[in-house]
Amino acid sequence: MKRPALKSSPLFRNGFPLIAGATLLVACSASDGLQADQHDQASLSDRPDMRCEQIRNSVVEAGFSDKVSVTCDGARALIASDTYPDHEKMTGIVGTNEQVPVPADYAAPVPLNPVLGTSPVTRDAALAVAVNGVPIFDYTGGGEMTQADLQHHQAQHDTLQTKQLDACGGHAGRGDDYHYHVKPACMIAEMKNSGDAAIIGWAFDGFPIFGDNNPDGSAIKPGDLDICNGQPDGVYGYRYHTSEAAPYIVQCLMGEVADIRDLPRVAPLQPAGGGPGLAPGRPPSGGVDNLVFTEHDDGRRTMEYSYQGQDYYMNYSPADEDGCYVFETRTVTNQGDVKTGTYCR
Helix, strand or coil: CCCCCCCCCCCEECCEECCCCCCCCCCCCCHHHCCCCCCCCCCCCCCHHHHHHHHHHHHHHHCCCCCCEEEECCCEEEEEECCCCCCCCCCCCCCCCCCCCCCCCEEEEEECCCCEEEEEECCCCCCEEECCCCEECCCECCCCCCHHHHCCCCHHHECCCCCCCCCCCEEECCCCCEEECCCCHHHHHHCCCCCCCCCCEEECCCCEEECCCCCCCCCCCCCCCCCCCEEEECCCEEEEECCCCCCCCCCCEEECCCCHHHCCCCCCCEECCCCCCCCCCCCCCCCCEEEEEEECCCCCEEEEEEECCEEEEEEEEECCCCCEEEEEEECCCCCCCEEEEEEEC
16 A cells, blocks of 8 residues: 655645545445444344445544545455554553554454354454554453453553553554554544444454443443453444453454454564664563653654653654654663664555
């Protein structure tokens, strides 16, 4: 997916790309007069055309169709974005991994004919995508969970309790990609259709994600949600929820996934001139203080913080080459040495 020209595209804000391709493309049909936004309709599980229309509507009605595209091929929808949301990012993180959010082309596949499986599926990467195009991971930051891990709260790997997340429920991962690990609070606040009936995302098994309550506004009773934080749904066959308590959001997938190894990942940045990529950051012991992420009018991004009385920073801005960024960093990971270089997607 090639990005549009930096200066001419309306999909760039403050010099950072929002998405390649402004047009919302949907190869599906709302035939037979069915309205996919009504919860009292017949099940959508055997209507790929209507599932496609509902995915499209969830993005449009939330107000993100200028930055997120949806295309359908009859078997799946691709929800494409650059994973870089408009809302505040990173500020307030204590358990930082010293990585920063850099736009990344991302096409999230959502099956149009989902089928519930017989056992939960996990992976050490995104399990879903929010309607603003940002990937959604499970609540942990310690690699893929085993079936046994699903049965117990992984407190030592809980990204919320270990203060690895910003106030919006996200952070930058090892690919310098922004993603959510818990309820995307800031995105939900931005949604034009925010409310219990609004879909906030789609899991990679094809089922929708709702907020803390049932779509009709009623409270979810203790024990209603299964191990993956979902429950049966009369319209979609099944649905996931966010929750105040762990696991906070989709913990695993209850639907069938053809080949989980084929689901997308964001690769780490690579040096513009070739050679080994950036090594992942190492969270400083005990966390950092006063981390602030700032987006400047000239396109620069800065993340500043302190650790044991010393000041550190990560500065980067778009380079002349599309998809590349000029970095200057002083991190705890690199023992305080100043590093410079140009890195690309």
